[in-house]
Amino acid sequence: MAKATFDTPELKPHQEVVDLPTVKPGTMHHLKTFPAKPVHNESIGYPGELVDDWQDKAVQRLGELVEGSKALRVFLDTCVKCGACTDKCHYFLGTQDPNNMPVARQDLLRSVYRRYFTFAGKHFPKLVGAKDFDKPMLDDWYNYFHQCSQCRRCSVFCPYGIDTAEISMAAREVMDSIGVGQKYCNEILGKVHKVGNNLGLPEPALVDTLEGLEEDVEEDTGVLVRFPVDQKGADVLLITPSADFFAEPHIDGLIGYGKVFHQAGISWTLSSYASEAANFSMFIGSADNLKKTAMRIREAALELGVKRIIVGECGHAWRVAYSFWNTLIGPFDFLDPKYPVPQHIVEFTYDLIQRGALELDKEANDHRRITFHDSCNVARASRMGNIPGGQFILPREVIKAAANNFFDMAPDTIHEKTFCCGGGGGLLTDDLMELRVKGAMPRMQALKQVVEENDVNTLVAICAICKTQFAKVLPYYQFDSHMITSLHEVVGDAIQLGAKE
Amino acid sequence: MILSVVFALLFYAATILLVVGVARKIAVYARTPAPLKIPVAPAPLTRAGVVWRMTKEITVFRSLFFSNKWIWLFGWMFHVALALVLARHLRYFTEPVWGWVALIQPFGKYAAFAMIAGLAGLWARRFLVDRVRYITSLSDHLMLALLMAIALSGLGIKYLSHTDIVDIKAYMLGLMYFDWQPLPADGFVLLHFSLVITLMVVFPISKLLHAPGMFFAPTRTQVDDAREVRHTAGWTAE
Ligand code: SF4
Ligand code: SF4
Numbered sequence: 001m002a003k004a005t006f007d008t009p010e011l012k013p014h015q016e017v018v019d020l021p022t023v024k025p026g027t028m029h030h031l032k033t034f035p036a037k038p039v040h041n042e043s044i045g046y047p048g049e050l051v052d053d054w055q056d057k058a059v060q061r062l063g064e065l066v067e068g069s070k071a072l073r074v075f076l077d078t079c080v081k082c083g084a085c086t087d088k089c090h091y092f093l094g095t096q097d098p099n100n101m102p103v104a105r106q107d108l109l110r111s112v113y114r115r116y117f118t119f120a121g122k123h124f125p126k127l128v129g130a131k132d133f134d135k136p137m138l139d140d141w142y143n144y145f146h147q148c149s150q151c152r153r154c155s156v157f158c159p160y161g162i163d164t165a166e167i168s169m170a171a172r173e174v175m176d177s178i179g180v181g182q183k184y185c186n187e188i189l190g191k192v193h194k195v196g197n198n199l200g201l202p203e204p205a206l207v208d209t210l211e212g213l214e215e216d217v218e219e220d221t222g223v224l225v226r227f228p229v230d231q232k233g234a235d236v237l238l239i240t241p242s243a244d245f246f247a248e249p250h251i252d253g254l255i256g257y258g259k260v261f262h263q264a265g266i267s268w269t270l271s272s273y274a275s276e277a278a279n280f281s282m283f284i285g286s287a288d289n290l291k292k293t294a295m296r297i298r299e300a301a302l303e304l305g306v307k308r309i310i311v312g313e314c315g316h317a318w319r320v321a322y323s324f325w326n327t328l329i330g331p332f333d334f335l336d337p338k339y340p341v342p343q344h345i346v347e348f349t350y351d352l353i354q355r356g357a358l359e360l361d362k363e364a365n366d367h368r369r370i371t372f373h374d375s376c377n378v379a380r381a382s383r384m385g386n387i388p389g390g391q392f393i394l395p396r397e398v399i400k401a402a403a404n405n406f407f408d409m410a411p412d413t414i415h416e417k418t419f420c421c422g423g424g425g426g427l428l429t430d431d432l433m434e435l436r437v438k439g440a441m442p443r444m445q446a447l448k449q450v451v452e453e454n455d456v457n458t459l460v461a462i463c464a465i466c467k468t469q470f471a472k473v474l475p476y477y478q479f480d481s482h483m484i485t486s487l488h489e490v491v492g493d494a495i496q497l498g499a500k501e
Numbered sequence: 502m503i504l505s506v507v508f509a510l511l512f513y514a515a516t517i518l519l520v521v522g523v524a525r526k527i528a529v530y531a532r533t534p535a536p537l538k539i540p541v542a543p544a545p546l547t548r549a550g551v552v553w554r555m556t557k558e559i560t561v562f563r564s565l566f567f568s569n570k571w572i573w574l575f576g577w578m579f580h581v582a583l584a585l586v587l588a589r590h591l592r593y594f595t596e597p598v599w600g601w602v603a604l605i606q607p608f609g610k611y612a613a614f615a616m617i618a619g620l621a622g623l624w625a626r627r628f629l630v631d632r633v634r635y636i637t638s639l640s641d642h643l644m645l646a647l648l649m650a651i652a653l654s655g656l657g658i659k660y661l662s663h664t665d666i667v668d669i670k671a672y673m674l675g676l677m678y679f680d681w682q683p684l685p686a687d688g689f690v691l692l693h694f695s696l697v698i699t700l701m702v703v704f705p706i707s708k709l710l711h712a713p714g715m716f717f718a719p720t721r722t723q724v725d726d727a728r729e730v731r732h733t734a735g736w737t738a739e
Pocket of ligand 2: 088089090091100101102105147148149150151152153154155164165420
């Protein structure tokens with residue numbers, strides 16, 4: 001770990017989840033995520049470097065985006081500056097920088113929009129806070145729109161549902177369109193287009209990894225659990241974040257999925273062509289890339305002739321899958337209409353548990369005292385099951401079916417009010433470590449409470465970004481980085497392989 | 502008589518600007534496509550659910566209640582009082598006065614004070630809470646000043662001036678039926694009218710658009726049925 005050049009926020013000893021901080025302008029003004037190289041930008045269809053007439057181009061692009069998005073158009077008009085959202089963003093709570101208050105972040109874009117597109121802004125800029133899109137403004141955009149994880153917590157609390165995520169996506173698209181991209185997102189998207197996944201893991205390496213996994217599981221359990229790739233005619237195509245193929249704790253989740261499929265006796269396959277659930281195009285607000293990246297999955301499903309598509313543990317990927325796939329790559333009339341398309345792996349496991357198709361030994365998890373982190377995109381931008389709030393209920397029910405000790409964190413920090421892990425929205429990069437650590441503070445504060453009161457030692461999540469982020473930031477707050485666990489690791493550990501044969 | 506004519510013309514102009522301005526905005530909101538499904542949880546699964554969700558937002562400011570009790574208290578107090586006061590004003594535009602309008606007259610009188618208290622609370626926050634101070638621009642202060650002045654001048658007519666409201670009513674009815682009557686030339690009346698005309702004019706170009714705008718926020722008004730119903734609009738329909 002690189003030596004920290006910043007102070008980790010201190011967690012409070014008392015029960016209050018977060019203290020209301022005072023405003024300290026400029027505390028995060030220095031933090032600028034690494035810019036994309038020309039090749040990164042070009043690989044996903046943007047100009048390599050800052051274009052000559054960038055001001056005009058940016059204003060023009062902004063105009064097009066507002067024309068094409070009811071959300072943007074309405075949100076830019078309706079904010080009354082009531083201030084209700086000002087203390088709802090984890091990045092503000094952790095950094096005290098007022099530009100990290102959702103309304104102030106929106107205002108960076110709104111002030112430009114007003115200047116060029118509204119009567120009041122054109123004629124009385126000072127009066128309504130309208131501002132030119134000049135170099136300092138571009139810099140502020142770059143810094144602060146890369147300090148928003150697009151978690152949508154602010155939207156839940158705004159009286160008009162104003163969603164800062166929509167605004168920060170638009171800002172990133174405007175910047176990309178004039179050649180100002182972020183390295184982390186754009187480089188990764190380039191890899192997806194070229195190799196098929198975020199990690200740039202080519203097919204032979206993927207096959208190798210999965211074979212190794214089969215051997216490991218067989219050694220552990222004495223049972224051959226298959227992890228198939230490109231298996232034509234399988235029932236299920238599993239689309240999962242590529243982190244699941246590799247790193248801890250993700251890979252233990254993948255083992256868990258494998259065990260569930262194995263015991264349910266349902267044939268499944270991964271696809272080497274679409275070996276990635278993640279779709280970072282959403283983070284940069286790029287319509288073309290969003291569709292192109294999603295389309296691989298339709299193509300893979302058709303090619304492999306599967307009946308269903310199931311999505312692994314990944315937050316933003318589930319948002320894209322649940323909310324956007326039908327729009328972008330539907331209709332799915334070639335799949336089995338008995339099942340929702342797509343289906344989340346948690347929905348799948350939950351249904352199996354309801355039907356008694358899984359043999360789970362809760363005591364296998366007795367060493368774990370578990371709490372559950374609702375990932376933003378699952379919690380606020382999607383659903384599971386066929387009831388409102390299923391995305392909160394199903395994961396908890398699955399955990400409780402597989403383990404004896406479960407404790408929820410404070411009510412203001414879970415369900416639709418959940419706090420972001422601090423690393424979402426394309427910010428999961430080392431050059432933003434200071435932001436990630438500080439932004440994790442509210443979640444860490446809530447975690448501390450259940451650790452102290454309930455001896456919680458396991459933090460379960462169903463998002464690859466959350467898992468990576470927590471593994472990294474937990475130690476900054478004096479927690480063990482191994483606390484973070486995949487939900488399907490808990491399930492996998494409880495499954496009694498062989499019991500159903 | 503000159504004043505009567507000037508104000509009559511101003512009222513007509515302001516009414517046209519307000520109606521046309523807001524109608525144009527609503528048309529633009531309605532026309533602009535929402536290419537993707539983006540409802541924010543807890544999102545209803547049916548249209549009826551959305552209607553219920555929005556009803557709660559409009560009547561009790563549900564989200565704001567869970568967000569910030571002070572803003573909710575002052576904001577809700579102001580809006581409810583404003584609604585009562587506006588309803589009470591209907592008596593100047595109807596002859597005979599509708600039954601329910603007559604019924605709420607006494608409440609409307611106190612509502613003016615509640616309105617002022619709400620505005621004062623909201624305004625105080627703009628000075629006292631550092632976060633809100635940071636996001637406040639000049640126009641936010643001016644809007645509060647305008648609303649406050651309208652309320653105060655209205656009270657001025659009632660309690661300080663000796664204008665006969667029968668004359669005011671005759672003037673308003675005259676405007677409506679194009680049968681102009683003399684305007685009681687009292688300072689408070691002229692002030693109140695001028696401020697209201699200003700408010701009508703700035704409505705369609707200011708943050709007061711939150712009133713029509715909130716009905717178009719996809720985050721709140723979309724049904725959570727992305728998997729069941731294929732949604733396309735704008736670039737996703739191309
Ligand atoms: S809560 Fe909504 S209306 Fe209020 S300041 Fe924030 S974005 Fe604006
Ligand atoms: S979307 Fe999340 S990160 Fe972005 S401003 Fe809102 S609360 Fe903050």
